[in-house]
Amino acid sequence: xxTSTHIQPTLVFADETGNIYDHPDLLMLxxxxxxxxxxxxxxxxxxxAESEFFLLPGRSALGFDPExxxxxxxEELAVAVFASPAHTLSALAAYRTRPEAPVLPLFxxxxxxxxxxxxxxxxRKVDQDRRQVFSGIPRERxxxxxxxxxxxxxxxxxxxxxxxxxxxYGCPAAKNFALGRFEAPLPxxxxxxxxxxxxxxxxxxxxxxxxTQNRIAFKPTEREVAEVMRRHQSKEKRPILSFGQGCEGxxxxxxxxxxxxxxxxxxxxxxxxxxxxxxxxLPDTLPDLAKAGVNSIRVSLNxxxxxxxxxxxxxxxxxxxxxxRSIHTAKAAGMFVSLNLLYFPxxxxxxxxxxxxxxxxxxxxxxxxQMRNMNLDPELVLGLMRGHDFGPCMGLANFLKRMKKxxxxxxxxxxxxxxxPQTKLPVLGK
Numbered sequence: 001x002x003t004s005t006h007i008q009p010t011l012v013f014a015d016e017t018g019n020i021y022d023h024p025d026l027l028m029l030x031x032x033x034x035x036x037x038x039x040x041x042x043x044x045x046x047x048x049a050e051s052e053f054f055l056l057p058g059r060s061a062l063g064f065d066p067e068x069x070x071x072x073x074x075e076e077l078a079v080a081v082f083a084s085p086a087h088t089l090s091a092l093a094a095y096r097t098r099p100e101a102p103v104l105p106l107f108x109x110x111x112x113x114x115x116x117x118x119x120x121x122x123x124r125k126v127d128q129d130r131r132q133v134f135s136g137i138p139r140e141r142x143x144x145x146x147x148x149x150x151x152x153x154x155x156x157x158x159x160x161x162x163x164x165x166x167x168x169y170g171c172p173a174a175k176n177f178a179l180g181r182f183e184a185p186l187p188x189x190x191x192x193x194x195x196x197x198x199x200x201x202x203x204x205x206x207x208x209x210x211x212t213q214n215r216i217a218f219k220p221t222e223r224e225v226a227e228v229m230r231r232h233q234s235k236e237k238r239p240i241l242s243f244g245q246g247c248e249g250x251x252x253x254x255x256x257x258x259x260x261x262x263x264x265x266x267x268x269x270x271x272x273x274x275x276x277x278x279x280x281x282l283p284d285t286l287p288d289l290a291k292a293g294v295n296s297i298r299v300s301l302n303x304x305x306x307x308x309x310x311x312x313x314x315x316x317x318x319x320x321x322x323x324x325r326s327i328h329t330a331k332a333a334g335m336f337v338s339l340n341l342l343y344f345p346x347x348x349x350x351x352x353x354x355x356x357x358x359x360x361x362x363x364x365x366x367x368x369x370q371m372r373n374m375n376l377d378p379e380l381v382l383g384l385m386r387g388h389d390f391g392p393c394m395g396l397a398n399f400l401k402r403m404k405k406x407x408x409x410x411x412x413x414x415x416x417x418x419x420x421p422q423t424k425l426p427v428l429g430k
Contacts, residue, residue, distance in 0.1 A: 006041065007115045009044065009115040010022050010115060011113065012112050013063075013077060014078075015077070016077065021076075025065065025111070027063060028114075030091035030092065031093065032345055032395075033345070033350075034382065035393070036094045040122075043090040043123070043395065043396065044121070045124070045399060047118065049133075050135060051121070053081055054079065057077065057102055058098045058102060059096065059098065060073050060074055060076070060078060078095035078325030079093070080111070081214055083123045083373070084133075085415075086128070087121075089108055089121075089123050089124050089343070089396075092110060104377035110373075117192065124400075125399065126371045128428070131172075131176065131181075131207040132172040142166060145179050146167055149177075152231070153231065156224050156242055158220040158225060161216060161218075161247075162187075162227055183415070184229070185242055185245040185247075186240065187216045188243055188254045189250055192316075193250050193317050193410065194313045194314060215248055226262075226264040226268070229241045229270060229274075230270060235313070236272075238427065239271070240272065240418050241275065242275065242276070242416060243258055244247050244298070245277070258292075259291075260292075270293070272422065273292055273417075275296035275416050276297045277297075277298045279299070280300075280327065281315065281318035281322055283322055283325040283326040283328075286329045286330050290335055291391075295336060296416065298416055299339055301323065301341065304353070306321075308347075308390075312381075330363060336368070337368070338370055341372060342372055342373070343371055343374060346390070349393040352391035366410075369412040370415070412429055
């Protein structure tokens, strides 16, 4: 969807009951890092379908008065949006936090304004894949798909877990499994060797916000995992089968189980892209996984520098150097390597951060960068990163342009791509 180069959206705010209004005079502001500013004209786009509005409790809306040139604080509450999947936020909502404000739940809080009869957001569509678009799909169809799975594989605990994720938590990956399309989730691990501040499946009681999903409570057998893989492959022409989901810990801690399951799947004629979403903490497990038939890994990180990375992931028994070694090891083993880059406007697109990212991509010749949004209270992120210099902010558009210019082989998107079995290259835009 095209951006606009001339409009100036007005401020959007809300009352305590959740009614949303647009201001007649004040202009929309946005946030990049610590900076509160007007949006850049080339970063505005109409709010994508299936996005969600958020009321920000304890946070005053901020708008810009073009007549005085001053930032005005409203008594009413700030509003943000969670842009629908496949969109990366280029700026966050601007607000002033009141003393009683609670910590925000685990979402990304995009800046939103109103003009020409529609809402506008600071974002860019980075992937044409419709894998998490469910408009026009009735819940009944997902429920029927889940019931069919339970009928076909009544003793498979992983199937029971995933159908529960689809129907109870609305997990997009689990819903796609029930529908027999796109990418199937394969959670296996109950434990993790990182203590990510933004972990969605396990949070300490004093964190101030709950986890959004329940972590898997059992260890599936390799036969249960292989059954799920075979079932999904039978329904999808371009199957992607992914370990490392939001409802589990770190999949590499179950590398032996995964290798056995994938070997069983491949020996039975199993085709498709077998991927592991991982923190890449255990590089020595990767050669055996590649030998078993895992042909793709996605390495999650918020930064390609040791200090900011470890401040967020808080590794337990590994270090950032192990992550880099894993990328080298995976490439040497013939795997397709993606970064799951947790993008935070004003930090990730800082000059120093960009230099480190370009150096890593060039040194490892990794293949793909997924431009995911950092789902965490912005002030919590900024607090964690305090003391780390990210350099001047270049903006998302320039960030992506420089990525392609500096590393012309690299592709970027939002989802795990299906790999063509002949070329081993990603098939994009399904």
